[in-house]
Amino acid sequence: MKRNLTVFLAGAVTAAMILSGCSSKAGTDPKANTDVQESASEDNKEVVNTVGPDSGTHLNMWSFAELHNTFYADMAERWNKENPDRQIQVTFTTYPFSDMHNKLIMALQTGQGAPDLCDVEIGQFPNFLQGDVQLYPLNDAIKPYQNDLVPSRLDVYSKDGNYYGAPTHVGATVMYYNTEILDQYGIDYTKIKTWDDYTEAGRKLNEASDGKVKLTSVDTGGVDWLTVAMSEYGEDWAAGKDGALNVELDSVKNMLTMQQAWLKDGIAMVSPAGIVDLEEGFQNILDGNIASFPKALWFMSRFVNYMPEMKGKIALAPLPVFEEGQNRSVGIGGTGTVVTKQSSDPKLAADFITYAKCSSEGSRQIWEQLGFDVCNTDLWTDAAVTNDSSNQYISFFKTNPFDVLNEVKSEINTLSITKMTPAINDYFCTTTLNEVLQDGKDVDEALKEAQDYLELEQ
Amino acid sequence: MKIKRIFYSQKAAPFLFVLPFLLSFTVFWIYPLFSTVKMSFQSILPGQIEWIGLTNYEKLLKDTTFHTAIRNSLTYMFFSIALLIPFPMFFAVLMDSNLVKAKGLWKGALYLPALTSVVISGTLFRLMFSELPTGQMNVFLSFLGKAPIPWLKEKGFAMCALLTLCCWRWTGVNMLYFLSGLKSIDTTLYESASIDGASAWNKFRYITIPLLRPTTIYVLTISVYAGLSMFLESFMLWAGNSSPKNIGLTIVGYLYKRGIEKNQMGYASAVGLTLLGMALIINVIQLILNGTFKKEEN
Structure with missing residues (x-):
């Protein structure tokens, strides 16, 4: 009898556990998602905030960066002032990065519970364009x-x-x-034009500082360096010339081989925690362990917010290239704000968000409040903006960000983002980059494995 | 009157009383199970659901990341069982003997970790296993004159960290199972063995272990599934579902990645059913080998 009971118990427990499955408690996962630059160091707390009159049309908005929501709240108030007949009341909620994207995916898949407006990070965006797109087209709203x-x-x-x-x-x-570091060791960064110059400077720095200071840190948790290389060669792994996925590109090989040599020669270190845009990375910069790194212009806000001690010590310059004449910049990161089809008034939501982000007024506020290089290029040459020395970003850096921006204006490529982009980023950040940069695995071999894996994914 | 008749009816009343359970069982368990089977043969996107036959399963066969996840889960299951049956059994025997003083305190101390949230304890373990020289585990190592270890970046060390967390958390629970098993063993057996001059080891070997068998089988059965379905520990230890070279990826972690993070519900369903199949097969084999299905001997 006892034995039968045991069998029954064991069976019942197994069944119960299997059927009830796995409850999951999602946390934040900044390292996993490669293009998380915007979110990485923003706080993980959930914040709810409502602005606008009760009489206005009520909208819900989600973001993964509290700074973004603060900005949108400000823009909502401006909108209400300018549009007395189309008042809005917006409730803003800030979620941790992966929580928010996962929640939105589920809400769109099930057709319930999505907000009216939501920030979506560029690397995640293809996930939301699958199947019948559950988002409202912004064409009409963007037209002006x-x-x-x-x-x-x-x-x-x-x-x-x-x-x-x-x-x-x-x-x-x-x-x-x-x-500050470069001057101390007698290196003139304005002379660095190519990666060969850059490597040479790194060697000099390594010798002069007795190995204490590295020229840069390479990333195992992000693909920025590879994006830079691809843009310089005009290559694109997600959709090359024939539209096919190909990660075994010369640009990628050259960059990784060069980085392996840097690590071997003490010119570079591996970024603590895998990328520069995390607390560990900020500390590394503050400690003076590295003298340079490539990052998008939005990284300026990290200096202002998290590394105020560096004021007046940092200069911006176009990227070194493999061969002269290549593109010296590339657009990395970004957030596309979407309007969902579940919105109670999608037209109003679309008009508001394009006003907040794309209009001259909105763009100016994005620059002033967030320090981003806005998409509205009118602003780049507006002397009232570019020469405003009271601006916290312009006054922080030794070089004027707009000078650099205008210098490379025609060279800013953007790599295509396809439905394979999340998978490529994911595989490189968990596997390939770790193998190549941490374990010193052969570059060709690692890329071959990545290619095989990703072809299967398609 | 009618209602009263139903309640008093010997035929109808039992069904009425189990109805709430049956309903919730059907809605929350049976339906999802069949729905999962159906979904594993589909490609599911918003507004576009297609039948794709065995494509998901064919892809699983070739998916190297999934194979890594299976390997990790199986390794974890194996070692967690190897550690979490002998040691708790040993502790239970100790607690049951006269060798230990302040038993309540010990039992409480061993059981306490089970009451903590994995989210919190996982975060603490992540900090303890930090690769920095100031991480707790590396501080211990430095006492021993060893260099710091990047715990969460290398396969072996990572499994070590996972198992440490697992043992810390579950030793007390398994010990309680064994303790209750020990209580049901008739003390006269030990007395007569003592009279016959049996040593302590022989008593343990020939009385305790055989009579604890139902408990051991029960613990083994739940450990198989618990080991295979581990997810949260790894999720917290790496502060997310991604670990370098997937050293911390488990089957359920992969299911979460596909289903929730990438919105591939069909593929995730296939992963889930594979897990179900593996757990059932391992447990059925284990139960057959243990003779659980044999008829009770007279």
Whole structure:
């Protein structure tokens, strides 16, 4: 009898456990998602905030960055002032990065519970364009501003001719140099034009500082360096010339091989925690362990917010290239704000968000409040903006960000974002980059494995 | 009157009383189970659901990341069982003997970790296993004159960290199972063995272990599934579902990645059913080998 009971108990427990499955408690996962630059160091707390009169149309909005929501709240108040007949009341909620994207995916898949407006990070965007797109096209709402906007930034959020995301910034990538360190060891960053120059400077720095200071840190948790290389060669792994996925590109090989050599020669270190845009990375910069790194212009806000001690020590410059004449910048990162089909008044939501992000007024506020290189290029040459020395970003850096931006203006590529982009980023950040940069695995072999895996994914 | 008749009816009343359970069982368990089977043969996107036959399963066969996840889960299951049956049994025997003083305190101390949230304890373990020289485990190592270890970046060390967390958390629970098993053993057996001059080891070997068998089988059965379905520990230890070279990826972690993070519900269903199949097969084999299905001997 006892034994029968045991069998029954064992069976029942197994069944119960299997059937009840796995409850999951999602947390934040900044390292996993490669293009998380915007979110990485923003707080993980959930914040709810409502602005606007009760009489206004009520909208819900989600974001993964509290700074974004603060900005939108400000823009909502401006909107209400300018549009007395179309008042809105918006409730803003800030969620941790992956929580928010997962929640939105589920809400759109099930057709219930989605907000009216939501920020979607560029690397995650393709996940939301699958199947019948559950987002409201912004074409009509964007039209009034379209001529002033960088077209490629609209295209990355589009499918079949419909624009689904309102862009925030270009994300032009530049090299950040710590001039205090470089001056100390007699290195002139303005002379660095190619990666060979850069490597040479790294060697000099390594010798002069007795190995204490590295020229840069390479990432195992992000693909920025590879994006830079691809843009310089005009290659694209997600959709090359024939539209096929190919990660075994010369640009990628050259960059990884060069980085392996840097690590071997003590010119570079591996970024603590895998990327520069995390607390560990900020500390590394503050400690003076590295003298330079490539990052998009939005990284300026990290200096202002998290590394105020570095004021006056950092200069911005165009990226070194493999061969002269290549593109010296690339757009990295970004957030497309979407309007969902579940919205109670999608037209109003779309008009508001394009006003907040794409209009001249909105763009100016994005620059002033968030320090992003906005997509509205009118602003780049507006002397009242570019020469405003009271601006916290312009006064922080040794070089004027707009000088660099205008210098590389025609060279800012954007790589295509396809439905394979999340998978490529994911595989490189968990596997390939760790193997190549941590374990010193052969570059060709690692890329071959990545290619095999990703072809299966398609 | 009618209602009263139903309640007093010997035929109807039992069904009425189990109805709430049956309903919730059907809605929350039976339906999802069949729905999962159906979904594993589909590709599911918003507004576009297609039947794709065995494509999901064919992909699983070739998916190297999934194979890594299976390997990790099986390794974890194996070692967690190897650690979480002998040691708790040993502790239970100790607690049951006269060798230990302040038993309540010990039992409480061993059981306490089970009451904590994995989210919190996982976060603490992540900090303890930090690769920095100031991480607790590396501080211990430095006492021993060893260099710091990047615990969560290398396969072996990572499994070590996972198992440490697992043992810390579950030793007390398993010990309680064994303790209750020990209580049901008739003390006269030990007395007569003592009279016959049996040593303590022989008593343990020939009385305790055989009579604890039902408990051991029960613990083994739940450990198989608990080991295979581990997710949260790894999720917290790496502060997310991604670990370098997937050293912390488990089957359920992969299911979460596909289903929730990438919105591939069909593929995730296939992963889930594979897990179900594996757990059932391992447990059925284990139960057959243990003779659980044999008829009770007279």
